[in-house]
Amino acid sequence: MTALLLAAADPVSAPVTQWxxxxxxxxxxVGVIALVLLGMRAGWRRRAHAQSDIAEPLxxxxxxxxxxAGPVSGVFLGTTQHGDWLDRVVVHDLGxxxxxxxxxxxxxxxxxxxxxxxxFVPAAAVRAAQxxxxxxxxxxxxxxxxxxxxxxxxxxxxTGFRADVADxxxxxxxxxxxxxxxxxxxxxxxx
Numbered sequence: 383m384t385a386l387l388l389a390a391a392d393p394v395s396a397p398v399t400q401w402x403x404x405x406x407x408x409x410x411x412v413g414v415i416a417l418v419l420l421g422m423r424a425g426w427r428r429r430a431h432a433q434s435d436i437a438e439p440l441x442x443x444x445x446x447x448x449x450x451a452g453p454v455s456g457v458f459l460g461t462t463q464h465g466d467w468l469d470r471v472v473v474h475d476l477g478x479x480x481x482x483x484x485x486x487x488x489x490x491x492x493x494x495x496x497x498x499x500x501x502f503v504p505a506a507a508v509r510a511a512q513x514x515x516x517x518x519x520x521x522x523x524x525x526x527x528x529x530x531x532x533x534x535x536x537x538x539x540x541t542g543f544r545a546d547v548a549d550x551x552x553x554x555x556x557x558x559x560x561x562x563x564x565x566x567x568x569x570x571x572x573x
Contacts, residue, residue: 429470429472436534436535438474439534440501440503440504442485442500442501446485446489446490447488451484451485451557452483452492453484453485454484454547454553456482456483456484456543457543458478458480458541458542459517459527459543460477460479460541461476462539463539464539464540465538467519470519475498476501478497480497481495482496488505490502490507491505491530491561501541503530503532503541505561508530508531509531509532511562512555514526517540527542528545528555529542
């Protein structure tokens, strides 16, 4: 019995005799991962080609005059086709999730992003602003995402933004609703 316990406590492990099989299995797993990543990249490129008719958004001015709300730091969650929050718009970096700062002024909404193209939504293009549960395949708590509906080259799109501080997100929403409710546009799509 003592010999069995001493043998079990021996710090020397048995030699690995199946090296070729182990190397082959590792290569198979790496190959499968590479194929999945290539497939994802091909899908993204195919979607970008199909959406090549979508207009390029404007760049925000260096300084947004008369800021009514912001800058508010948060996350740019992406842009989708209006009404279909799973149909992500991938052209012009609109589908890229990134850290961002949002500012609202009488001229529109400036979304200054880190690592992706900045976006400016002119006030005349804004159609609605609402709080939602999610966008672009991301779900959060109730009213966790600010969704702005706007017109981009004759097409309605929804852009999601999640502020780091919930109260600041509501301030942004109210400022954007103020853009929609300007005289001559009262009641258009306010939610």
